Amino acid sequence: MITPGRDGTTLHPAQVPVQTKLAAAWTSFMFFYVYVDLLGLYKPGVVEDILKGKVFTFDISQTFAVTALALTAVPVLMILLSTALPIRANRVTNLVVAILLVPYMAFNVFGGEWLVYYGLGLALEMVILGFILRTAWTWSATTPAASVNSYSQLQHS
Template structure:
């Protein structure tokens, strides 16, 4: 009996570090934030409102623009910080930043919320919940205390 073994081309499942997973989740969130703001411009009368100096209920001022930039700067920086920070600080930075961002995402649904905005907010909240979950379950190493 002739038994032949053939090599199969199984796919290698490469283990991705937790830090990289968190950074990619923050990157995905940033893409959605940017695209939702962009698609907002296609809604009727939004460009006219912007040209009149208004967004939702707010006047477009230097302070408004600084506040808006500050709100998106933090998740944008989390892309880098998720990779660069040491584990203990990283874990809490991700949990706190993601949790604080959820109300801001939901606030964007105030007023006139079209289905694309609701869908985007749901996906963004899911991404933030994944960030919280991954950071909360950060792997730990066992350390053995030795007594002399």
């Protein structure tokens, strides 16, 4: 769709490469993933439990910290991989990782208290994972926006 601008020039819709859309979606997902946990620290009793060495029902240990870091690294690495992997591997990796994250994220809503807060966090994360799955699933080899060349050509015109 071509839209006339206020100054009479023609505005053309930008053709954003699929890789960029996926990286942006993983970045958005990462923000929610981190902020749900960060803002959850304001829940009464959480900091006291942390000072006693507990997070939810888990003992804080090196194993807990390594596991938490590894789980956080997944969406962080997906930001990079969405822009660096070849198209076929990129598509498969995005589909597999997003599918695996759906049940893991759903598990996080079962904390007992603050169901509305964690439910909203889960809903927002699921919308983004849905976008990632739809984008990767519908990504075809013939999509002109799949190559950075289309995007570069628009930038230089």
